[in-house]
Amino acid sequence: MRPLAYAGASAVTLLFAACSQPATDQTSTDLTDPNQTAETPAAAIDYNPDRNAYFGDIHIHTRNSFDAYIFNVRRTADDAYRFAKGDNVPHPLGFDMRIAGGPLDFYAVTDHAEYLGILPAMNTLGHRLNALPQAGRMFSDDLDIVREAFLDVAGTIRSGQRDQEIYDQAVSNSAWADNVAAAEAHYEPGRFTTFSGYEFTSTKPRSGADGFGAGNLHRNVFFADQAPVQIFSALDSQNPEDLWDWMDGLREEGLDAISIPHNSNVSDGQMFKTETFDGMPLTAAYADQRMRNEPLVEVTQVKGTSETHPDLSPNDEWANFEIYDRLIATSEKTRLSGGFVREAYGTGLALAESSGFNPYQFGLVGASDTHVVAGSYNEADFWSKVGVVDGTPELRGSVPPNGARTWDGFKPLDETSPSTAFYARWSASGLTGVWAEENTRESIFAAFRRKETYATTGPRMRVRFFAGFDFESAILSDPNLVQAAYSNSVPMGGQLAGDGRAPAFLVWAQRDPNAAALQRAQIIKVTADDEQVFDVACATGQPMDDTYRCPDNDASVDMATCTPTGSGAAELKTVWQDPTFISDQDAAYYVRVLENPTCRWSTWEALANGTPPRPDTAPLIQERAYTSPIWYGIPQ
Numbered sequence: 001m002r003p004l005a006y007a008g009a010s011a012v013t014l015l016f017a018a019c020s021q022p023a024t025d026q027t028s029t030d031l032t033d034p035n036q037t038a039e040t041p042a043a044a045i046d047y048n049p050d051r052n053a054y055f056g057d058i059h060i061h062t063r064n065s066f067d068a069y070i071f072n073v074r075r076t077a078d079d080a081y082r083f084a085k086g087d088n089v090p091h092p093l094g095f096d097m098r099i100a101g102g103p104l105d106f107y108a109v110t111d112h113a114e115y116l117g118i119l120p121a122m123n124t125l126g127h128r129l130n131a132l133p134q135a136g137r138m139f140s141d142d143l144d145i146v147r148e149a150f151l152d153v154a155g156t157i158r159s160g161q162r163d164q165e166i167y168d169q170a171v172s173n174s175a176w177a178d179n180v181a182a183a184e185a186h187y188e189p190g191r192f193t194t195f196s197g198y199e200f201t202s203t204k205p206r207s208g209a210d211g212f213g214a215g216n217l218h219r220n221v222f223f224a225d226q227a228p229v230q231i232f233s234a235l236d237s238q239n240p241e242d243l244w245d246w247m248d249g250l251r252e253e254g255l256d257a258i259s260i261p262h263n264s265n266v267s268d269g270q271m272f273k274t275e276t277f278d279g280m281p282l283t284a285a286y287a288d289q290r291m292r293n294e295p296l297v298e299v300t301q302v303k304g305t306s307e308t309h310p311d312l313s314p315n316d317e318w319a320n321f322e323i324y325d326r327l328i329a330t331s332e333k334t335r336l337s338g339g340f341v342r343e344a345y346g347t348g349l350a351l352a353e354s355s356g357f358n359p360y361q362f363g364l365v366g367a368s369d370t371h372v373v374a375g376s377y378n379e380a381d382f383w384s385k386v387g388v389v390d391g392t393p394e395l396r397g398s399v400p401p402n403g404a405r406t407w408d409g410f411k412p413l414d415e416t417s418p419s420t421a422f423y424a425r426w427s428a429s430g431l432t433g434v435w436a437e438e439n440t441r442e443s444i445f446a447a448f449r450r451k452e453t454y455a456t457t458g459p460r461m462r463v464r465f466f467a468g469f470d471f472e473s474a475i476l477s478d479p480n481l482v483q484a485a486y487s488n489s490v491p492m493g494g495q496l497a498g499d500g501r502a503p504a505f506l507v508w509a510q511r512d513p514n515a516a517a518l519q520r521a522q523i524i525k526v527t528a529d530d531e532q533v534f535d536v537a538c539a540t541g542q543p544m545d546d547t548y549r550c551p552d553n554d555a556s557v558d559m560a561t562c563t564p565t566g567s568g569a570a571e572l573k574t575v576w577q578d579p580t581f582i583s584d585q586d587a588a589y590y591v592r593v594l595e596n597p598t599c600r601w602s603t604w605e606a607l608a609n610g611t612p613p614r615p616d617t618a619p620l621i622q623e624r625a626y627t628s629p630i631w632y633g634i635p636q
Helices: 077-084 118-122 133-138 143-159 169-186 240-252 284-293 341-355 418-425 441-450 473-477 481-488 601-609
Strands: 052-060 106-112 197-200 203-205 214-216 219-223 257-261 296-301 363-366 431-436 453-456 462-468 495-497 504-510 518-526 531-538 556-558 563-565 571-577 587-595 624-627 630-633
Touching: 052 077, 052 219, 077 106, 077 169, 106 169, 106 219, 118 133, 118 169, 133 143, 143 203, 219 240, 240 257, 240 284, 257 284, 257 441, 296 341, 296 453, 341 518, 341 587, 363 624, 431 441, 431 462, 462 481, 462 587, 462 624, 462 630, 473 481, 473 571, 481 504, 504 518, 504 531, 504 587, 518 571, 531 571
Parallel strands: 052 106, 106 197, 257 296, 296 363, 363 453, 495 630
Antiparallel strands: 052 431, 197 219, 203 214, 219 257, 363 431, 431 453, 453 624, 462 504, 504 571, 518 531, 518 587, 556 563, 587 624, 587 630
């Protein structure tokens, strides 16, 4: 029987001192054309069998999320889609938010399923939830009372035990229906794609951790087209495997869905461990179910990068990038092992070698995780994430407090209030790039399924990645390069069956015309017991033979104006073979593209304020893209 279906803070503690009380509610581009800019409308691009690059964000929160509404977010899913299409949308503090770089190609609102729409209902005169004592506490004039009431609710999500007084499935179903209706209303095939989605907010508490210390096991779930009337939340079960069972059931009835884990960097080592949620050994059936339901992982967003960590990759000079290593809403440091995608790729290969299955053969995407309906992707125009508590430079700790002009006597991040420590570490990131034939749900969802996706930290650079056995350097000047690559090789996200010969890898990256020039393209090789970083294409010259590193291109930044200096490339293109290739060794290879250095958002804000950058945050960053891997292996 077909199911009923519709057609078609995180940092919540110690933040309310800055929160004004809310009023009661009364109610793309084709890589083969380097001259095409990010602003080119998707509708202008016809169906392309060689596939176009489309950019989007599939992790967006609105007023229906409990940890957005409490911070004065009043904007809806309709506002979110208008923003993605290029409209101005007001921030909770009153200023306009407008997307940098032109409209996006796809967008998905993913409000928390837990207590979805409950806080707006509690704050609506005449609604039965408004008459509850809990509503009086939640919207009290006493901020201490508000804080306690909100943390009580947040605590039930952490524990998975419903607050039966405020839990109202009908209210949540209605809010979900509104979000689905907005996605349907804004879907414009060929021009702008929407997906109905939500966030499954599971956690795994750490014994003895302070406050809300718990491993983040959150997932975003979104549907290929039709969406069910009622969604599965962490208040139904904290176990992601139960979520997969529910998704499998929907799929049997014709409703396909994908679940995307995010912020594995703060999962306390839980996201990619070598046992199930309940501590049982992994099996082939587990791996099959996980990959069927979770072919992708979000590698970059506002709460930091989940690619790798300097302690896990000590020989990677670029591993120390936008590191956020605290459990959400606490000062507790997360456990690293089991929490980063590069290590997970090695873990999966080791499991394949020892047990014959790989539960971690996933592709990569990026997103913002904004809670103000509008993603902030541009370092020079950053509005952070939450709402009234982090909506100014001073609130997020990028300028000296209390109007000071210097950082004399400042407290380092680890000694400041938890809220400032959270926000100063947050990142202006990220976006997902997909290679799809056209801008439609069918085509983009198919790209997700085959993992022909990549993540960026904000810039809309275009990156192609193929592997095969018949590439020669002459292909780089072939006007039919992409067609030739698709005809006899494997694109990002694919599995290359080995035959003993060393494969060749085709890498092609083009800069975002609105962002910095490219410095280098790298291939990261991961095996069951090792990892290596190879520079494969350089802005100037060739990689050094003995170090596999590009010569220095002298790129820097004028810190008085944040103006980039030095040389860089508009395009990087190469065919590369692994100098350490072993014919019978399985490996995963993915591309990381680095721009020249630019100012971090915190430096831009300090410059605008006429004060020095905060001394204990990185003044510069190198924006980047990460492709889904290509896996090489000898068939068994």
